[in-house]
Amino acid sequence: MAEALRMPSFADIQAAAADFARGFDYNYYRPLHIAVLKGDWETAEKFFNDDPGALTSKITTLGMTPLHVAAVGSQWKIVEKLVQLMSSEALAVQDFVGCTALHYVATSGSLNAAKAMVTKNRSLTQIITLAGHTPLLFAITSTRSKQFVRYLAFTTTDDAPACPFSGPSANYLVTFLTAGGYHDITLDLIQLYPNLATMADEDGSYILNVLSQLPSDFPTGSKLGFLESIIYHFVPVELDHPPPSNRKEDLEDPHGTSSDHQCYFGSLIWKAIENLVTRIKIVRDRKLRHKSAVRLVEYLCSKASTNDNDSQFWQSFVSGSILSNATSFGIVEILSICLQFFPDLIWNYIPNEGYIMQIAIKNRQEKVFNLLCDMPISRTFVLALDDSLNTTTHLAARLGPPSQLGSISGTAFQMQRELQWFKEVEKLDHPLHKHAKNKDGKTPWDLFRDEHKGLLEEGEKWMKDTSNCCMLVSTLIATVVFSAGFTVPGGNDQEKGYPIFLNDNIFMVFAVSDALALFSSITSLFMFFSILTARYAEEDFLKTLPNRLILGLTFLFFAIATTMIAFGAALCLMLREGVKWVAIPVAFLAFLSIALFAVPQLPLFLQMVASTHGRGIYHPQRLW
Known part of the structure; x- marks a missing residue:
């Protein structure tokens, strides 16, 4: 590929330019060159009127005509004017690199300019550069306009000398x-x-x-x-x-x-x-x-x-x-x-890679794995050993590629996914391979532990950091709602001690929400505390730790929601006599606050639940 795109050497182009430069008066053509690059048609037209031959002359040291220069500078109005004035043969003039003006138009993707040129000279699409490139190849590698590429693709023929197809x-x-x-x-x-x-x-x-x-x-x-x-x-x-x-x-x-x-x-x-x-x-x-x-x-x-x-x-x-x-x-x-x-x-069998099934397992490609599992013969390849006596379970024990791990949020759940892959492949592999040793004397589980030491430590740190942050929020909520339970809106009756708004429906909303917020925040606090005191063995990341985190977050989300409801109810009780419509903005702001917290966290939460309680990795897909 690199060879096909090889341009002529700089020495070759320099030699051709030097030979041309011996009889070339660049100072004479400089005003025209600059005018065309700037899109100054009035100056260029005056030059052409004084010197009609300049219309098709080479005006640069690289052998470019005014049409080449206009195409390089993306001056499309000048290109269209020049095409109208020039003969069809003049449009096919090449510079020292072998490019026609259409080659340069192809790098910019001006469809109207290309159509104007090709309509006047249909052979332009067949002219090749010194490196053998057609305008079509220039367009494919340079422009991002599909419409332009399509136009050149179907106006280019397979005729000589290009024979592009x-x-x-x-x-x-x-x-x-x-x-x-x-x-x-x-x-x-x-x-x-x-x-x-x-x-x-x-x-x-x-x-x-x-x-x-x-x-x-x-x-x-x-x-x-x-x-x-x-x-x-x-x-x-x-x-x-x-x-x-x-x-x-x-x-x-x-x-x-x-x-x-x-x-x-x-x-x-x-x-x-x-x-x-x-x-x-x-x-x-x-x-x-x-x-x-x-x-x-x-x-x-x-x-x-x-x-x-x-x-x-x-x-x-x-x-x-x-x-x-x-x-x-x-x-x-x-x-x-x-x-x-x-x-x-x-x-x-692909050298240094293995069978397709083994490659899918090493690269953690779930969809490919399930596609191949539908073919009974593919399961035979799970029993194969490589040159280092690694079983397929050994391959699953290796750390997954960064591209796959990076698609999973949270190192703890990356560790969980690695464990799920290992356990799934271990089920498909022969029972004797569970304790089989490779050339390094390691069983699959030994290899898994060695490969995942770093991920295990990062997963433990992620779990603890997440739990500490959530515990802080849970503690704050518990403190606030506990205090609110004894300082109710409107105060208490001085003789009997009952809340003044005890028989009010809004007060009951406040009381129930406040109680639920307290109980759920305390429960979430316990869940996060249990994560901090866990043993953090590899297999704990499969179900135990994720379940605790899911429960803790569920109760924390519920505590935040009920706290906002309790606050809104209390505010309505205090202001409803003076501001009767207060319930509407309070409800809206409460919902907005809950949404702003929940929406960014919801995708990660759902991913946690799906990863822990979803259908798993193994669910064969029909091939035929």
Whole structure:
């Protein structure tokens, strides 16, 4: 890849420039050069009127024409004016690097400028630089405008000298196109040029190789918030459209209003909504990328499965590195589709990595693990030993990768997750392997303890720090509500000692809320205190400590809520005679205070509950 993008050496360019500079009067063209860079058309036009030949002359030491300079400076109005004045042949002039003006337009992504140039000279898309690059390759690696890339992709042909879709640079074209996330364009291109689908080297398919390193381009690797998940589910995405084939329409459609454009942005209603809510368009684009990536993998595997050299070809097409990457990154879609087309891939042993099942366990990829567990033969690989006599349980005993641990909030719950993985794999492994020793003489449990010493200490510190902070809040609440129980609103009757508002409904709300706040805060205090005095063995992080923390937080949340209710009731009792509407702002402020505390903590709390009392790791998914 790096070789294909190798630019001519600086010495070569310098030699060509030096040779040109011997008869070049740069001072003469400097005013024109600066005027074009600044977008000063009046000065440039006056220069052209005085010297018509300057319109196509090389005005820089790098051999650039005014059109090149305007494109480099992103002066699109001047570019369009120059295109109108220049002949079609002049548009194809190259500088000393071999770039036409269209190459520089491609780095900036001005669709109107590109269409104006290509409409006048359709061969511009085929001209290559000294390094063999077409404007399309420049666009893929430089611009982030999918519409611009799509336009060049389907106005570029496979004609000589470029041969971008069948020549030596075709593999780099599809590699960069896939890496840029233009999967729907890639899908359309390989239908026009089927050879692109089966291009592979010793590392396997070029496209699959890139896709196997892009987990966020697939549904299972993309993390969405609650609102984004709802939008993702309902927003429409259409892929069932034929690739553009009418090149004339593409060239003559300067505003991109073709049927392909309409299909790309969906119905008129959704377009209107997207204009109002930007997030919807972002989620829709992500869903389109996900759906295109899955469809692309299906198409590639379909093509590979029908190849004449069936067995030998697809084993190299879906190489070990692709399987290893897809498993390590947890891209279930790639593995699922590949195994559906080529079930024998499950037997692949990847040097220094192991079988797919073992890689999934080492990298803590739950979804891949459950997908493979649906295949009974996969469980056989759990019994395999590696060169160091490590069982699969030994592999599960190693500390998980930082990327997976970092996705779990709180080191205590990271430790819990590590324990859950170890226990789950231990159940699947053979009972004799429970006490089996590797070359270092360690059993799986010995290895787990050694690997997780640091995480155990951090988990203990996290638990104690969290408990101390929560105990402080619980103690404060208990102190306040205990005092409020003896200094009730309105005071007490001097003769009988009963509260003056004893028969008032609002007072009963205050009394009950105050009592509940006291009892729940004291209970949470006990729970957090029990965490501080726990023994902190490894297995305590599995259930015991998380349960205590969950109970402590539950009672603390309840204590805060009832304290606010008690305070609101007391305030209403004291002010209702003078300010009758006082209950409304008090209730609102009480609810707001509770929400401001609970909402940021709720995701972590729910994660704790799900991690401790959820369905666990092992829940096989159907492959067929």
